[in-house]
Amino acid sequence: MASRKALQLGAALLIIFSFFGKIGALLASIPVALAASVLCFTWALIVALGLSTLRYTEAASSRNMIIVGFTLFISLSVPAYFQQYEPSSNLILPGYLLPYAAASSGPVRTASDGLNYAVNALLSINVVVALVVALILDNTVPGSKQERGVYIWSDPTSLETDPTCLDPYRLPKKISCWFRWAKCVGI
Incomplete structure (x- = not known):
């Protein structure tokens, strides 16, 4: 589901529900197993979306395979040691x-x-360790623009030829008209 309206409606409902203590008590009564299953699904979705950004990189490159593999290994082992x-x-x-x-x-x-x-x-949080390790490795291990996936952003015309690049990040039409003065928002 990628509807922006559903997300906006959900956010508005959560803000409204936050003013009612009974609804908070109802949410607090959710069993831990159910909350954990929702959390597992959410984390799996976040990982899948993160890995989908690798579509612009050369996935078969040994540089990228080592960076992804090492990052996953370190992000699982270092927090386990700290915990x-x-x-x-x-x-x-x-x-x-x-x-x-x-x-x-x-x-x-x-x-x-x-x-x-x-x-x-x-250092006891997996996501933080993964972020730090991936950031350091991606910016220090030498690689071409194709290997790193930055060629798609280095040529401004390539963003216009691939409409899927920026659509999820654009503001809704009703809101973007108020920000015409900002070049980065675009219309």
Whole structure:
């Protein structure tokens, strides 16, 4: 489903529902297994959308295969290492938050307690580790524009020949008329 109107309606309903405590209590009563299944589906969708951006790259390139594979491996193993520490907090937390509470006693130890907590917390989250590793590798490992997939954005005419590139990112027509002065919005 890619309808922008459905997303706008859903967002408006969630904002309206946030003013009613009974609806919040109803949402809080959703079983953890159901919430976890929705979360799994959402994460799978995010990963699929992220990997779909690789369609402009040379997927068979050894550079790209190594970057994707290494990023996936590190983003699964480093947080698992950080999450094995026992939390030094006296807070009563639900079971699904316990791995992230381990950040209070993780392996990074400097003179600053705040820095320790921030670094340990960030390195215990898979998405953060994947982002950092992929960003570093993609920008440091040499590769051609075709391998990196940036050729599609380096030629302004190629964006107009492939209408699927920018359509999801454009503002709705009723809103974009108010932003004609901004070149990046486009109409």
